[in-house]
Amino acid sequence: YAYWVTKNYREGYGTFAVNGILFNHESPRRGETFVTRKITRAVARIKAGLEDHVYLGNLDAVRDWGYAPEYVEGMWRMLQADEPDDFVLATGGNFTVRDFVVTAFEHAGLDWEKHVRFDERYLRPTEVDALIGDASKAEAKLGWKASVQTDELARIMVDADIAALEHEGRPWYDQVGLEGWPKVGNPGITGV
Incomplete structure (x- = not known):
C-alpha cells in the first residue's frame, strides 16, 4: 500500500515522492531477535565463555545483507535526485545464513560446527528460499x-558485539567516550 500510494501521489499530484525498496540492512544496532544479530551476539558470548550454543533454523536461506549506514546514504541520495523515482537498495550478494555463521565464528577464532544447533522452532512456514x-x-x-558486503558486515557486527560485551555491566557514564563523547574525568569537561 505504501509503495502504491507513494506512486499515486507522485504521478497524480506531482509530489516529490520516492519509494526506497531496501533489502536487509543490518548493523550492530539491529535487534537481537534478527538472525544476523542473534548470531553475532552469540559469537561474542560464546567467545567470552558465557554461552556454549546458538540455536538456528534454516541455514540454507539466501539473503542480500547490506550495511545500514550505506543504506541511509542511499535514502538521502533518493531525496536529492532531480526527478522522483523508485529505487532498490541492495548489495546484489547472495549469502546463506550458513555463510554468515561461518564468517562470524571464524572471525572470532571459533569453530561454528561446535556451537551451532538446529531448532525447528526457527523454521518459517512461508520461507522464501532467496x-x-x-x-x-x-x-x-x-x-x-554498496561497498560493504555481507562477509565484512558479519565481521563489523561481531567486533561490535564483542566490544559491547566488554562494556556490559559497567555504568553508562563509564562507557561514554565511544564515538567522540568525553570520557569521565576528562580534565576539559567540568561537572562530569
Whole structure:
C-alpha cells in the first residue's frame, strides 16, 4: 500500500515522492531477535565463555545483507535526485545464513560446527528460499553502490558485539567516550 500510494501521489499530484525498496540492512544496532544479530551476539558470548550454543533454523536461506549506514546514504541520495523515482537498495550478494555463521565464528577464532544447533522452532512456514536485490538503477541514477558486503558486515557486527560485551555491566557514564563523547574525568569537561 505504501509503495502504491507513494506512486499515486507522485504521478497524480506531482509530489516529490520516492519509494526506497531496501533489502536487509543490518548493523550492530539491529535487534537481537534478527538472525544476523542473534548470531553475532552469540559469537561474542560464546567467545567470552558465557554461552556454549546458538540455536538456528534454516541455514540454507539466501539473503542480500547490506550495511545500514550505506543504506541511509542511499535514502538521502533518493531525496536529492532531480526527478522522483523508485529505487532498490541492495548489495546484489547472495549469502546463506550458513555463510554468515561461518564468517562470524571464524572471525572470532571459533569453530561454528561446535556451537551451532538446529531448532525447528526457527523454521518459517512461508520461507522464501532467496531474496536478492538489484540496485543497478540506484547506481546508474544516484551513484549509489554498496561497498560493504555481507562477509565484512558479519565481521563489523561481531567486533561490535564483542566490544559491547566488554562494556556490559559497567555504568553508562563509564562507557561514554565511544564515538567522540568525553570520557569521565576528562580534565576539559567540568561537572562530569
